[in-house]
Amino acid sequence: MKSIVCVKPNEFAVKEIKAPILQPGRAIVRIKRIGICGTDLHAYRGNQPYFTYPRILGHELGGIVEEIGENADGIRSGDQVAIIPYLECGICIACRRGKTNCCTEMKVIGVHQDGGMREKISVPVKNLVKTAGLTLDEAAMAEPLAIGAHAVRRSFLTKRETILVIGAGPIGLGVMAFAKDQGANVIAMDINEERLGFCKSWAKVDATVNGLHKPLERLEELTNGDLPTIVFDATGNVKSMTKAFQYVAHGGSLVYVGLVKDEISFSDPEFHKKELTLLSSRNATREDFDYVLETLSAGEIDIDRYITHRCQFNEMIDQFEGWLLPESKVIKAIVEL
Structure with missing residues (x-):
């Protein structure tokens, strides 16, 4: 499957990678929307802390569950989801106190490990949030709003x-x-x-x-x-x-x-x-995601105006440099698959 890799600062490349295989406790999600974050811009420019290259960027993600096993959350294949990109350890002092957003071993998808600028991604089921009734754009924007x-x-x-x-x-x-x-x-x-x-x-x-x-x-x-x-x-x-x-x-x-x-x-x-x-204030928790999704469901946030630029996956590399320019007036850019 295709992926877009930030090979080094100021350089993207399209690369073929292996499709993920379903594992216990995880789900395969087909990526449909990728929001472009300041983290992605800083990583591209070489100014992002806690970052190594090469890296597949992308942590503002909305998609469709393609494969999943039985799970307590009742998520099924075909469900539309947002992905919580923060992978906490669950056992450190922060996690034990409910502060999973600042886990001592925090791994963020698209920062510390490869992210969602690819056709499919494997993620823990616990990091999925169902977004039925919302648009794919809204699902992807849950993360920055959270x-x-x-x-x-x-x-x-x-x-x-x-x-x-x-x-x-x-x-x-x-x-x-x-x-x-x-x-x-x-x-x-x-x-x-x-x-x-x-x-x-x-x-x-x-x-x-x-x-x-x-x-x-x-x-x-x-x-x-x-x-x-x-x-x-x-x-x-x-x-x-x-x-x-x-x-x-x-x-x-x-x-x-x-x-x-x-x-x-x-x-x-x-x-x-x-x-x-x-x-x-670092990252967000599931509680924050739930609150954001409730707010979006109530129609209280205008995502159509929040997203000012968009392109298809195969156009992103050509568009990305332009989004860095002040004259482009980007508020939020999003990539469609």
């Missing part, structure tokens, strides 16, 4: 709390949408006015801030000098993540959703003065 949902859940935000989301990419947009769903007053920050407009129309944010135009003053204006009590940084940009400390209210929290291959420093006196809480 990242945002997990960050919101981890922040413990409360209704009517004023929060700031920095970065209006796919993950940041998900954070905004789910924070709104939880009743927060949401401010979006980005340096692209067109993208900020999308935040208003798609995520229904309450206000926007251009990060290039005196953002601290604008935030103070919007919050009567208080500043947001929770700040999410979904940029994966070290400068943004460093600056984010100054935007948090006294007694507030800063949540790093984006990951950067760098070191971040901050002023300890300022950190202590505000008694800030600093959190990271």
Whole structure:
């Protein structure tokens, strides 16, 4: 069967590989949709932490079960599914505490082991979620949206709390949408006015801030000098993540959703003065996937506008470089099989 392999930074190749064989506790899924994530873009450019080459990318996946044995979840051949790409060990300290998303031996499909840019994939049955009633596009988008949902859940935000989301990419947009769903007053920050407009129309944010135009003053204006009590940084940009400390209210929290291959420093006196809480948010859990799928089933998220670019599997290599360009205005690209 055909696969697309990232052979080394800045190089893809189509390769023939063996089709997977059904094994106990696993299922064979025919891939129908592959979302292109920031992780894929960083891996292609050689900037992704915890990464080795060659690698088959792709972890935002929707497909149809082709082969499966008897299982407690009642999943059958022909069922449409989303794939939870996080393969936890189940026995480490994090897993024992229910934090499977940050397992000490975490293996992410498409990052630590080969992913879904191929015709079929073998995955543990426990990592499948049935998506009956949803589109294949929605099934594939469950994963990036679950990242945002997990960050919101981890922040413990409360209704009517004023929060700031920095970065209006796919993950940041998900954070905004789910924070709104939880009743927060949401401010979006980005340096692209067109993208900020999308935040208003798609995520229904309450206000926007251009990060290039005196953002601290604008935030103070919007919050009567208080500043947001929770700040999410979904940029994966070290400068943004460093600056984010100054935007948090006294007694507030800063949540790093984006990951950067760098070191971040901050002023300890300022950190202590505000008694800030600093959190990271990694991956997602089944609970987050279930919540996202319920939200999608209720028609509360417009996936058609969230996905801005698409192509067929045999066109992806030619299209990929263009998706990296700012002028392409990609929010989310998806590959069809």
